[in-house]
Amino acid sequence: MRVHIATDHAAFELKEYLVEQLRGAGHEVVDHGAAAYDAEDDYPDTCIPCAEAVVADPESLGIVLGGSGNGEQLAANRVKGCRAILAYSVEIARLGREHNNANVVSLGARFTGNEEGWEIVQAFLEQPFTQEERHARRVAKMSSYEDAHRG
Numbered sequence: 579m580r581v582h583i584a585t586d587h588a589a590f591e592l593k594e595y596l597v598e599q600l601r602g603a604g605h606e607v608v609d610h611g612a613a614a615y616d617a618e619d620d621y622p623d624t625c626i627p628c629a630e631a632v633v634a635d636p637e638s639l640g641i642v643l644g645g646s647g648n649g650e651q652l653a654a655n656r657v658k659g660c661r662a663i664l665a666y667s668v669e670i671a672r673l674g675r676e677h678n679n680a681n682v683v684s685l686g687a688r689f690t691g692n693e694e695g696w697e698i699v700q701a702f703l704e705q706p707f708t709q710e711e712r713h714a715r716r717v718a719k720m721s722s723y724e725d726a727h728r729g
């Protein structure tokens with residue numbers, strides 16, 4: 579699978595680790611940065627382009643990373659068509675795909691270690707959307723809202 583990934587400085591090490599794990603597992607990784615550690619960088623600069631790339635590439639999924647993952651999730655969700663969840667466990671990541679058809683997962687490196695982060699990412703990538711009518715209906719309502727209110 580093609581996987582888009584982005585981080586700010588706070589999760590730079592986790593991003594490097596996940597890129598290595600993803601490539602080792604056979605995924606095609608598109609790294610939207612940060613390209614190097616810079617304590618003054620700003621997560622919207624990498625997370626928004628990452629989310630745009632996921633929306634433009636519907637067969638792909640995305641990962642945004644930061645200290646908490648909160649701002650990164652918020653930034654990604656500014657992009658129309660992006661459904662980013664903040665995942666702090668394998669189960670939450672699975673539910674985000676299964677019930678919400680999330681296309682981006684956000685992780686907080688100050689709260690999630692490298693190995694746990696990789697487990698969460700694997701769960702997110704492996705879990706399909708259920709397609710059950712009630713879940714599809716709810717996701718469609720969010721898309722309808724976006725179509726009506728977000729140019």
Ligand SMILES: O=C(CO)[C@H](O)[C@H](O)COP(=O)(O)O
Nearest residue numbers: 588644645646647648649650
């Ligand atoms: O998690 C984040 C946003 O939600 C950022 O990574 C975090 O705010 C960066 O903090 P600092 O500039 O103090 O290193």
